[in-house]
Amino acid sequence: MAIENGDFVRLNFTGKIKENDDVFDTTYEDVAKDAGIYVDEKTYKAIPIVVGGNHVLPAIEEAIEGLEAGDSKTIEIESEKAFGKRNAGLIQLIPMKEFKKQGMTPVPGMQISSNGQTGKILTVNGGRVKVDFNHELAGKDLVYDVEVVEVIEDDEEKIKSMIELHYPSPNMDLDKTVIDIDGNVVNIQLDEIAKFDQKPYMDITFARFAIAKDIWSNMDFDKVNFVDAFEKKDIEADNEEDEE
Amino acid sequence: MAIENGDFVRLNFTGKIKENDDVFDTTYEDVAKDAGIYVDEKTYKAIPIVVGGNHVLPAIEEAIEGLEAGDSKTIEIESEKAFGKRNAGLIQLIPMKEFKKQGMTPVPGMQISSNGQTGKILTVNGGRVKVDFNHELAGKDLVYDVEVVEVIEDDEEKIKSMIELHYPSPNMDLDKTVIDIDGNVVNIQLDEIAKFDQKPYMDITFARFAIAKDIWSNMDFDKVNFVDAFEKKDIEADNEEDEE
Structure with missing residues (x-):
């Protein structure tokens, strides 16, 4: 099915400066290494976005409308539609x-x-x-090679993709995150490790707001709850384990 | 009804060193000022505790068992049962x-x-x-004047009292905190301001754990959920207000 505005997709891409073919950003580890821009802390893999969600340059989001999973496209973007003219x-x-x-x-x-x-x-x-003080890419026309890796159809996977995109805890395991859908309400219980984040609570709130906003703007839900559960039985079970 | 272990109560107290009558702690503003230990940031009012919850000295908790709301009692505590002998x-x-x-x-x-x-x-x-490096009160016999202001009977008020005791956000409004009891599960949605705390998320988790533990140890609930809700309609309502 052709990609439309509001679809959740995973993209691989490589962004280059048109005039000299210099790679300035990529989701491919080998391309990053070849271009000398590889960063150890970064995870190189396809990133989830919502088409029209302003998660990548709007020109890229527009260009992938009509494509299908597996399609690739090379997109030229004039500086005005990328990082602006030089000022x-x-x-x-x-x-x-x-x-x-x-x-x-x-x-x-x-x-x-x-x-x-x-x-x-x-x-x-x-x-x-x-x-x-101009953006490094201001005044530059860009070329993006974009590959649509996946169109995400499942509601739970859509929600998890936005957690992956916005939540600032790289160690969090999305397989341990429980999504419970109840009518028009999404209840999200994150991987237990999220409770022990050292970041200020407010930073976490901003990330959660971004996740909630992408969900209610692009899916049929009106409310997103982040639930931190504390259960009596967990503790008792832990104590029993300790005693063995 | 006589106070028992596990009851939720509000206490006023003044703690003195027996040998010289020096006041070292009090919930009364006028007593603190008279004793020269008044601190501007502190709120002087009766504090909520669970009897047997280790929220004040165990000797105090034991001594108020059998009292009733409105009762006062003077309690002498030997150093061994207070802050220990000097080492x-x-x-x-x-x-x-x-x-x-x-x-x-x-x-x-x-x-x-x-x-x-x-x-x-x-x-x-x-x-x-x-x-x-001994505790300032080590080796001192103490005298506490204790007043039982209230025995908390209502479940919702019991839960709010533990939030008041443990949650590290003095600006939070407990009247804006929503407690929803669903079978053996307590859902707590704190005052919105709690989302914008600058403290590390982990510190908040420890406070929430302390609240949950006091609830499930002393009430008939097995699970405590802290829920941060993000609602679509809130945003739209806000925007409409802005446009007026």
């Missing part, structure tokens, strides 16, 4: 003394952070340092 | 250079922390500092 106003001259204050020696090509923005040093001339 | 092994000599390393100048009476233990400097003699 000359985002190139700033910063006095050298600001760098000295922080014990930094600016060098062209160096990445810096300032007020939560990331910039790249272009030139260092006497007392002035020219820094480009 | 000479917990008085340690620490080389002065350990203090210098951390830029500290030890003075008798100063409180210090070392490896998670709190101690009080007794003497400073040449190169050696004598520190007492």
